Amino acid sequence: MQEETIVTSATRAALxxxxxxxxxxxxxxxxxxxxxxxxxxxxMRDPTELLTRAVQPVLWLxxxxxxxxxxxxxxxxxxxxxxxxxPGVLAQSxxxxxxFYGIAIIWERDLGIVHKLLVSPxxxxxxxxxxxxxxxxxxxxQAVIIIIVALILHISIRAExxxxxxxxxxxxxxxxxxxxxxLIVACLVKTRERFMGIGQVLTMPLFFAxxxxxxxxxxxxxxxxxxxxxxxxYLVDALRDLMIQRSVSTFGLGVDFxxxxxxxxxxxxxxxxxxxxxxx
Amino acid sequence: xxxxxxxxxxxxxxxxxTRKFDDTVAVDNLNLTIATxxxxxxxxxxxxxxxxxxxxxxxxxxxxxxxxxxxxxDIVKDAAQVRRQIGYVPQLLSADAAxxxxxxxxxxxxxxxxxxxxxxxxxxxxxxxxxLQEAADTLVRxxxxxxxxxxxxxxxxLHRPAVLFLDEPTIGxxxxxxxxxxxxxxxxxxxxxxxxxxxxDMEEADALCGTLAIMHRGVIAAxxxxxxxxxxxxxxxxLDDVFAHYGGGSVDAGGNYRDIRNARxxxxxxx
Numbered sequence: 001m002q003e004e005t006i007v008t009s010a011t012r013a014a015l016x017x018x019x020x021x022x023x024x025x026x027x028x029x030x031x032x033x034x035x036x037x038x039x040x041x042x043x044m045r046d047p048t049e050l051l052t053r054a055v056q057p058v059l060w061l062x063x064x065x066x067x068x069x070x071x072x073x074x075x076x077x078x079x080x081x082x083x084x085x086x087p088g089v090l091a092q093s094x095x096x097x098x099x100f101y102g103i104a105i106i107w108e109r110d111l112g113i114v115h116k117l118l119v120s121p122x123x124x125x126x127x128x129x130x131x132x133x134x135x136x137x138x139x140x141x142q143a144v145i146i147i148i149v150a151l152i153l154h155i156s157i158r159a160e161x162x163x164x165x166x167x168x169x170x171x172x173x174x175x176x177x178x179x180x181x182x183l184i185v186a187c188l189v190k191t192r193e194r195f196m197g198i199g200q201v202l203t204m205p206l207f208f209a210x211x212x213x214x215x216x217x218x219x220x221x222x223x224x225x226x227x228x229x230x231x232x233x234y235l236v237d238a239l240r241d242l243m244i245q246r247s248v249s250t251f252g253l254g255v256d257f258x259x260x261x262x263x264x265x266x267x268x269x270x271x272x273x274x275x276x277x278x279x280x
Numbered sequence: 281x282x283x284x285x286x287x288x289x290x291x292x293x294x295x296x297x298t299r300k301f302d303d304t305v306a307v308d309n310l311n312l313t314i315a316t317x318x319x320x321x322x323x324x325x326x327x328x329x330x331x332x333x334x335x336x337x338x339x340x341x342x343x344x345x346x347x348x349x350x351x352x353x354d355i356v357k358d359a360a361q362v363r364r365q366i367g368y369v370p371q372l373l374s375a376d377a378a379x380x381x382x383x384x385x386x387x388x389x390x391x392x393x394x395x396x397x398x399x400x401x402x403x404x405x406x407x408x409x410x411x412l413q414e415a416a417d418t419l420v421r422x423x424x425x426x427x428x429x430x431x432x433x434x435x436x437x438l439h440r441p442a443v444l445f446l447d448e449p450t451i452g453x454x455x456x457x458x459x460x461x462x463x464x465x466x467x468x469x470x471x472x473x474x475x476x477x478x479x480x481d482m483e484e485a486d487a488l489c490g491t492l493a494i495m496h497r498g499v500i501a502a503x504x505x506x507x508x509x510x511x512x513x514x515x516x517x518x519l520d521d522v523f524a525h526y527g528g529g530s531v532d533a534g535g536n537y538r539d540i541r542n543a544r545x546x547x548x549x550x551x
Contacts, residue, residue: 027393030390030393031390031391031393033390034387034390034391035387038376038379038383038387041379041383042376042378042379045378046378110372111372111373111374112370112371112372112373112374113374113376115340115368115370115372115374116368116370116374116388116435117391118339118340119338119339119340119363119366119367119368120363120388120391120392121360121363121364121391121392121393122391123360276340279335279340279341280335280340280341
């Protein structure tokens, strides 16, 4: 009522036509933030999940990395193998935790939480973006742990603010991308049992058909083609540039982020379409 | 009561609402009107089409044919507008157990774009109305079944919807918790919120609902006030008799595995 008296009808009409699109965007942003905020609160309350998820990448660095850096079996140029693989391991941990995000969505569907989100007037894009963002923030916590371990192992980390911010951005984007991919798979398969099977099948090729733990150059031709269309490759490429001293990206940071951004945007559009189907 | 209701414009009107799953017709050409301010009960055996109807009315499931108007908005063409007009409490426990009661309400307030300046007061009012003030900052996983249901109803009505949909609101609750939920729903009726609920509990239907519709195999087999329906069967008939009469006897091959598993797990978690 108060607003009615303050805003005259003329200005109201102007506001409506001029900023309808803008207010829609603000609204989507606020609803996205609301979803992410909830996930973050849950995570802060029970951070054990983050610690247990960091165990696997740390083991990769400690066991696999330490051994292969001694054998020099993989040609990594002037870089030590540990330097080469550390960004790959970070990207791997991003992939492995994000790719099973769909299970959580199926679980929330079985609980009725997804129903409640879907009957709300929040745009479907805001719902899936909110979920993607919260997965991104989870990935960030893992990045912190892996970078600390990398520093302890004397990996040549670029410990400067701008590159580190870049690493954070890449990790959030990568987690958001793969978690949205996972959400799409969840919407298609709909049950936990089927998802578990498919999740296992997806992670292996995504990981091994990428530049995460060996250079693309040593792959056979056909695998190189797959690696070039694998978003993980671009995430690793960006991380290698941003994380490690004297390491330059193969495709260029601009290309890396452009590819990741475009794939993420496409996934969000698809996920927003499919998300309502998960309760049908 | 019947005459009174007819004078008020219906807030829900379905027009040939139909939903098929492959060859099965779950809801068959449903034409239903619900008067503003009513507590309307949808009864019927498992698999009669109650949940499918609610899912269509809440825009979770698109109809195969026909449509429905809710507060004047078309569920197919104006789904986004319909969502602003409705609240929904699914049969499943939809409150997030890893959050506090207040946080659950805050999420609802944000998703429904309740202005920031009103949020705190709305949430406090809802907590008071549902008698959850003391538990507001406790994690929902420590709530009793009755408290969870009350929280979910609070979430469903926070944005003051025109219609509140409740799918088996008291499943698995003990008698005391059940009566508290009933009291709150009656009070909401006074606040001009129309309520559509499904139930298997004939006592609930009798005590709470002004109008009942009994669904069977996707169609409305009978509709009317509880007293009217009972009188239609016989002088000393109960609502159980009415149900058995229109619901196709007792043994019915209805409900799928997932529905039954969900109903059981809801009951288990509340109990």
